[in-house]
Structure formats: structure tokens, C-alpha cells
Amino acid sequence: MDLYSSLIPVYEIEPLEKITDAYLDQYLWYEGDKRHLFPNWIKPADSEPPPLLVYKWCQGINNLQGIWDTSEGQCVVMLQTKFEKFFEKIDLTMLNRLIFLSSPAYVMLEKVSNLYSFISLPLFRLLRLVLDHNIADYVTAKNNVVLSYKDMSHTNSYGLIRGLQFASFVVQYYGLVLDLLLLGLTRASEIAGPPQMPNEFITYWDTKVETRHPIRLYSRYIDRVHILFRFTHEEARDLIQRYLTEHPDPNNENMVGYQNKKCWPRDARMRLMKHDGM
Numbered sequence: 001m002d003l004y005s006s007l008i009p010v011y012e013i014e015p016l017e018k019i020t021d022a023y024l025d026q027y028l029w030y031e032g033d034k035r036h037l038f039p040n041w042i043k044p045a046d047s048e049p050p051p052l053l054v055y056k057w058c059q060g061i062n063n064l065q066g067i068w069d070t071s072e073g074q075c076v077v078m079l080q081t082k083f084e085k086f087f088e089k090i091d092l093t094m095l096n097r098l099i100f101l102s103s104p105a106y107v108m109l110e111k112v113s114n115l116y117s118f119i120s121l122p123l124f125r126l127l128r129l130v131l132d133h134n135i136a137d138y139v140t141a142k143n144n145v146v147l148s149y150k151d152m153s154h155t156n157s158y159g160l161i162r163g164l165q166f167a168s169f170v171v172q173y174y175g176l177v178l179d180l181l182l183l184g185l186t187r188a189s190e191i192a193g194p195p196q197m198p199n200e201f202i203t204y205w206d207t208k209v210e211t212r213h214p215i216r217l218y219s220r221y222i223d224r225v226h227i228l229f230r231f232t233h234e235e236a237r238d239l240i241q242r243y244l245t246e247h248p249d250p251n252n253e254n255m256v257g258y259q260n261k262k263c264w265p266r267d268a269r270m271r272l273m274k275h276d277g278m
Contacts, residue, residue: 073233
């Protein structure tokens, strides 16, 4: 669709192909759910509709062990960020190797000893870890097509095509790989829980596991990530010093131009302090 200032791609997919893809999508999600492929932090999920998800997240923060205790200079940090251009940067060649629904995420966590060497493999193999190779080839081939517009054509070998019925499964699976990179295998295993008895969302087996790592809570809603950190006084001071080493701020200029919510009264608005530099 040509809007002169910008182009909006419109994909035409045959109705019969849509029916086939919709069946495949239902099958993938059914098998993935039955085999616990996706850990509890991957959202949206049927167990937590969005309003309930917000409530459970707030309740989960409040229920953490000693979360409000600041007697020794501890601090709690809530990080909200997103994976930029999440859909556009999916590498199809690498993805085909990542996708067979015979091993859940726990098997991935147990079998892979070095996460970074694992991810450096072509994503071609990632789909083949959890899907039959024929289905993995079909899923990636549907995205690896020639796009035509007027007298121009382009082979889409990078990024996801919009409108495919099974795209949600592929995106969440690719996001799982990014989650493992972000959390590390050890913490990811602790948050997910043992394969025989997976943890519920924002719950741990015991407080010892919960307090072992600064990352206390983790959640990803499609491409938006929420992480709750709890740092000791020494960890917070070290992070601030490392940040100020890279970004010196002798005159406290970081406070100027802080993006604040204007809906709050002026005296009740948050202020950026040097301690917030981390």
C-alpha cells in the first residue's frame, strides 16, 4: 500500500494455505503446552489474562523474601525494556536449526552447557530441537519467499512475514532463546523449576533459591521484558561506580531533562538521583 510518505506491506495468502497454517498453529501450541515447552515467565498465557497478570506481578513483588528491608542499604530495581525490532530481526536460517516437539525447554536447559556457543549455532538448528525437520523446513520456507511490488522483487531471508497463522509460536520460541541469553542457564532453570514439578508464575521452590541471584522476578510479554532486581549495598555501589566510570557526571547533569509523568503533582513527581544511575 503506497502512502507516498511510506509503504505498508500487504501480504496476500491463499485461503487454503491459511487453513493449513491454522491447523499447524493449533497443533504446535497444543504439543508445546502439553510438554511444557514454554516456562512460566512467557506471556501472554491462558493462566493470566492481562489484568490478572498485573495483579499477580504486584502481589509477587510484595511476597518476595525481605523485599522491603533496606536496613543494610539494599535496593530494589524494576527494569522495563523491550526487544527492538523483535520480528524484523529473526534469522530464518538460524531459526530452522532451533525448531521437534520431543524435548521441552527443560531438556534444552539440561543439555546445553554453554549457552553462548549454543546460540552462536545457525538458528537453523533451533527449530529442529523441538520440531520434526519437515515441519521446521515448512515453517521457515513460508517466510523465505520472494516479495514483489510493481517491477521490484525481494527475497525475504531475514525477519518474519506478517499474517502467517503460526507466527505466534515461532516468535515465542525465538523469544525463549533470548530469555535464556538474558537470564543465563542457571537462573532460568531456577525460575522454571524442575521438569517433574514446574514452578508457578513468580513462585520458587524455596527462599534459598529465590534469594540466590539478584534477578528475583522475570516476565516477557511478547517483546516487552520486565525484570525485578534486588541488590545488596555493595552490589549497588559497584554498579553505580562502573556506570559513572563509563559515563562521568561530576555536575549531576543526568537529572536534567528526566522524562517524568506530568499527570503527577509537581511535588510528588519522581526525581532522578545519582543513586538511580545504575
